[in-house]
Amino acid sequence: MSAFTLTGAEGIMKTFVAFVVFTSFCSFVLAAEESCFNDVVRACKTTNKMSQFPIACSAKYGGIEADQEYLQKYVNHHFIRSFEYLLMSTHYANYEKNRLGFEKLFRDLSDDTWDDAIELIQYITKRGGEMNFNLISEDIRSEELNGNNFELYELQSIAKAMDIEKKLATEAFQIHEDVCRKNDKFYDPEISHHMEEEFMPKHRDTIRKLAGYTTDLSNLLKGPDSSLALFFFDEYLLKQ
Template sequence: MKAIVIFFALVAVVSCSDECYRDVVATCSNTLSKQQGVLTQCDAKYGAIENLEGDLQRFANSLLYRSFDFLLMATHYGNYIKNRAGFEKLFRGLSDDLWDDGINTIKYMTKRGARMNFNNIASELEQEKPSLELFELQAIGRALDIEKKLAKDAFDLHKAASGHKNDHHDPEVAHHLEEKFMEKHRDAIRTLAGHAKDLSSLLDGPDASLGLYLFDDYLQK
């Protein structure tokens, strides 16, 4: 009786086997395929990662693109003319954070069997003409807008992965976004909003130059 149960269990496993099993069987029974090593279905993809792959590629590219934006802003404020070490530190930190997020997104995609396409760039980034010669308050305002846009992109991706878009339901992608991205960028948005408010008040005071100097000194700490 026990042997019969085991037999039917094995039959069930074979009958319910996925595409990788059939690829292996076909490869082992075909000399040409065996030589070429064709196992097209034996990958790490599962869930809806294939349908979310393009969105993840665009998101990763946006993170890297904006990282360079912040790096250029840091360079602008770190030169001998501007000499704003505090603003340089602020924007370099934002640049490093987005670079890490972009690289981690790419690593996550490869863990799920997806591929990175550096040519898959959001249309608004391709059409945008960067303006980096900014005054300090305007630079913080632009940084805040960038962080909010990236947060919105993450929310849209999370919405799709949470099942609000046909064939895109993938709770593991949604969890990754929540754990690795959203909380950190919530704090970045709150910090930049506070900086914008504080600097605006200082520049509105009796000595704007002194206020700007003190604010830059504060950012260096």
């Protein structure tokens, strides 16, 4: 009888210890993961106004806090490239050049790049981040300081556009690499998925298209009448 009682007491003690440990663990998890809930509860328990307390209810999670600087730079680079394409477009829209096909090509590239920047701003804000329009990488800042020439011949302008697209594509790869680091601060598979879905296929298709234009136009210019070849190629671009 005494043995039975001792065994029952041990069982009750073990149950109690397990309950205490489980309760402590749950409290730790709630404190670590539900800061928004905890802040609201803390504010509601006081007689002061809730506005006096910093409530950590934000859409941020994962690595967006550390990774948003990469995305902000990428947005700004898109805006810069969009204006560069626009300058290239206006060069062919004047009465001297009058290359409406080339003008359309670069204006479309400008619009697409601008739209991609706006889309990425929307994505950053969905993830709880904010936009900083002052962040620019040093290589692009150096380009801007040294000046760029956008009044180029037809073949040169297409080649320059392809180089711009490759730089944007390479930067997308770099962002993907940064956010895939096995590090609690940077790791964010949702951002990498967004880059894969929204940016990489577009860059791939645009680079392939511009590479084809470069090859076709360079072959046409080897013919007996380069002026006529440029005319027909411009007409072809106008219909795209």
